[in-house]
Amino acid sequence: MLIPGLEGARPDQLMPEARSVGPDGELFLVFPADSPAVRAATHAQDDELAAVLEITDVAPVSVPNRIRGRAWISGWLTSCPGVTEPGRMLLRLEVGEVCVDDLWGASGVEPEDFARSCADPLVDHEAELLQHLHSAHGDQVRGLWGLLGERDGCAGAEGAGAGGRAARETGAAAVPVALDRFGLRVRFTRARGGGSAADRSFDARFEFPEPVRDIAELRHAMHTLFEAAAG
Template structure:
């Protein structure tokens, strides 16, 4: 499974929605706390792009070095319609400063020096050390996950439903006609499916080996679908 540091770094560098919360700073418009772009530096610091006239930039401009605390809150929402659609949240707290010269005119780059990190997602809840976050890798599928899940849901719904056959003793309930299977999350280690009915539950289908790109993902998904079509009950999780 991906480590808590990997999951947090992947969320930070994904397209998930994010807001920057600064104690004592209130935004006049709902979009103002949302960075225009974000990236992670080589030392694990988080760079956030804002309009130069935003409340966050004004606060950072007037603050002394390392005195302005802030929290970047990231919310991960499933890209397909499913009950309990929020898949996870991550919080990155630290100290905010301006970095002049990195943004185009009209913008300002802010640097969030990381102090504490916490993730609460489909894998569980865990704190993350800043050093681990700085060294962590981003999941190679993160840039394509939304498109891939939507494609699986719309074009391969029957095959996703057929994965219920891999659940062993749980297969009878999962394969019931009144239960539908929705692809919920995808990473280099496998696919998570939510089986929706009177009672919802998730099942994880691991790939034989972690995938590194879309080509390897296609082979891994084909292996899963073929295994489900040729068996009535090897193990799932």
């Protein structure tokens, strides 16, 4: 967290131990009671303290360049004494501006849209689902290369299945790095004969026909995706 006047504090002193989103879109952050952030919010004039919370989205799988995106939420901090357990303090961040920088580029999010948003239904299971896809369905994930068409020159007139075979024959690696209700993101790496320095990696996004609402719908969407790649 970035707070004007606390530039000398250690980064870990300004990192909340827990965070949650309130019903009106505000953020509730738990800090140790002796945190510089708590002291600053407690003694702020007009009971408001400007602050920016930076959130880094890291892929839960082992790949180079694991950062999938970043978000910055700026607003005003106030303290909520007596709400959490002893030794901890709850701070409320009223959201003024949200910025996101990810695979699709940088953009802003209106506070009203942030307040209306809801958590992705797969968020609590994403890590285990990605690991399962990588360990148990590695060949099928690699076969998704065939759906890229002319993008990498692997799938052409012979059809999608040819792309999957080309990926296997050239030793291409594929690691699923993100999964949400809208689709799957895979990182492909194709070796080019001269060692790792010549390898080339890129991310590809595979959208589901419709957003999934639970694990059962996810299974159906993944089967449909794998069948399309094998066809």
